[in-house]
Amino acid sequence: MRPDPHSIITRLDEVELTDVSTETSEASSSVWHRRTLTADDLLQMLLDENAEPKALPLYLLEEITNYFSDDQEIGRGSIAVVYKGMLGNVTVAVKKLSGYLSERSFHQEVECLMKAKHKNIIRFLGYCSDTRGEMLSYKGKLVMADVQQRLLCFELLPRGSLSDYIIYASGGFEWRTRYKIIEGICQGLNYLHQNRILHLDLNPENILMDDNMVPKIGDFCLLTCFSQQQTHATRLAGRMGYMPPEYFNGTLTFQTDIYSLGVIIMEMLTGKKGYCDVEYILESWSNRIDMSLELEQVRVCAKIGIECTDFNPVRRPTIHHIIDRLVECDPFENEKSGELHHAAALIKDVSGIDTDGWGSRKIATALNKTWCIERAGKSCKISEDEVSRLVNDADKYEVKLDKDACLKVSRQMLQVYDFRAHVKKLLKGCVLRAKEAYEAE
Template structure:
């Protein structure tokens, strides 16, 4: 059901300005309002089962991630919210809230009108304006100084260390999932494949570890999930930031989940 609390764009902006504010459920009506009903003109990113829109507040912007194929990827959505509710760090994209709305609607099916549950699954984040780290690796005209490269690498390491200290394994760390703010501060995002460990837990097993092949450790094939999988991905990213080149020549995506961000204003 849609959140019944009346939350206005101004309330959301106050949350954004208050670093101590905790994420909360957000009404679908609010997210529709600030994105102009998910207008294509407001779309700033897309992926296999998600689209990202810029939400306009009074003086600031937010990013609204709208899930598609919600029945198929319900577990990923719940897992992402679970992880995001636990994190608050300068090198992790700030999570403001979520919307899990289910509403009955009359839809046509095989020529007949049937009553169906329509799910809306959305997430709301701070708006990070300078695109993903990928653009800074592949575009040599950016001319990053060594000091900038060091600060970017340091920020990613600090963000990942924070996640691991909070028992979260990201599992899809790559330049596309690291956003850059106006000061070139990196922020880790996209927790749809992540896992939250219990205290003192160091590993778990799964039938299939999805991710992006070029950043996935060889041991992914055995289905064992540990913090070391993120460390391998981090190593590849560091090499790419230092050299300014893609480390591998192939790029085979193991998951259709990835969200690619275009540079904001």
Template sequence: MDDVFSVHDNLETVLQDPSEEPCVIPLQCLRDITNNFSGDRELGRGGFGVVYKGVLPNEKIVAVKNLLSMSLCQERQFENEVDSLMRVRHKNIVRFVGYCCETQHKYTTYNGINVFVEMPKRLLCFEYMTSGSLDKYISEESCGLDWNECYKIIKGICGGLHYLHNECEINGSVIHLDLKPKNILLDDNMMPKIADFGLARLFSDKKTQTCATSLVGSKGYMALEYMWESIISPIADIYSLCVIIIEIITGHKYGPSGTETYCRDFVESILLEKCSEENGMA
């Protein structure tokens, strides 16, 4: 029982003190604070798995990301995300609280033979962002934000990205490679924080670009030199940032019709629409 309280104390300390290192969290602890990963605690889901709300004994809330399927590729992605998050500390980067990396053994029947099967459990724990993701504030009708809020969000994203590219404590830079509104989280003051570092790449202080062996990311937010030539550099994130800024300012999500292939098509369609509106008012 004392061990359980100790883990809770560690989580609370990491949440309160940004200088504290993220901690290892036992699977049972994460089961306890998410009510055994119950459906009513679910915050969202995607191809990676499910995110749950975790409630600590002191009523502090955390977000628990449960990676459901662990192929070799996803195992590497988990390790990559932990490696990246352990290195970054910034007000515009989501606070990483800790991780769970356990392997359970389940007794089952396989091809008529009773065997113990290894079941890897990989989870990540973050500060809880009360206002959700930026994605839900951008719509075709109106982004629902006034200019001051838009400016604050854009400035915050820029600050977080500048830190990753130029100021993080690894004597190099972190290239996010999957910057998009769904990966920008907002706190109760609408302060933006960059999240989801599963695809991030770490560069040494002398490295400026590299070539990808496989193309990963989100269509519409990937820089053209990355899509066409597999070149990874900080410019890839800047391209994504520009698309996000256009979305925030116009209130249109990228590819509102779902037919646009590249950002240029999206920008041109928005400009044509705005020109038509102005001509109609003239």
């Protein structure tokens, strides 16, 4: 029997309502999933140093910046505006990119930022890429256009930028603080270069200070990543006064950053950009420094600054060479290095492994493995998975210490006088250095 038209229409309406209900439910579920990330979640990410950067929804960044209110604006450049985001009493920086940026370029920026994880690099928290259809006026008509929103989120440090503290040698920081800041900047730049990342806009405004006056490099994503084959870039960026002569030819290399570093070092020494004679710099600091060791540090930094700002990029030192020279003048670093090599001798005696020629990084990795196995044997604070990961990290450096050897090394170490006073501090430092070494690979 054929159905009548009214019955057909009723059944079709039921099917349509069911489909619409299903689609609405799925859409609501999808929207709910996206909206589960809250300001509290972002705050927990900020507090957890091991949390990975995440895709952040636009509504969350709008919420914490009061919809990008002018009152929340803390910085403005040619390609972006930076806003303060409020997470209760804690603040983050939200950078809203302006102008056109291709999807590929944005992905490259995010990839570079996600690779940059170091104590002297500003921490990247997340990103947002959002496209919405909006009615806009075009030639007197309303048209539907896709409006892109590209945003990046970073930690916001409380002490401002280095530019707030660079003043002439007659005032400001004591020398020891300045020296540690210079070392920190060099360590951060070294990490970027190890990961094939150029900064291209290194200047005091882009070096932020934490509560302990530890410098952190960050330019809010003007980074350029190199492949293993690349040695030059043609992307122009950077601030006048900090860029080398070759900048104006449009050819930029890792030595571009070295030049910028040299200008900053000279500012740290003299309070101004430009060349200064080494003896003049020493004389300006001689009234504030009594220790010959610190005056030698001033001399070394002055020479490094002058060499870094050589107009010929070939004659500029590498970042590795700069760090080696700074470490040689740092008694604490020399003390740590001596203790590490003493530890290498213990490893050799106990395990039979030839540690001659091991660098500090490899020794630190071996001690990291030793320390973790010792701790795992005494408590449940480190899981077996964590121990396995750290052991594998050590194996990557061909540190083939087995569990028994690790326990023997750690217990002998505690019996050695040189390690009694420093063992906790030393081993914690070794763990950090080992992890940094592993991440740098």
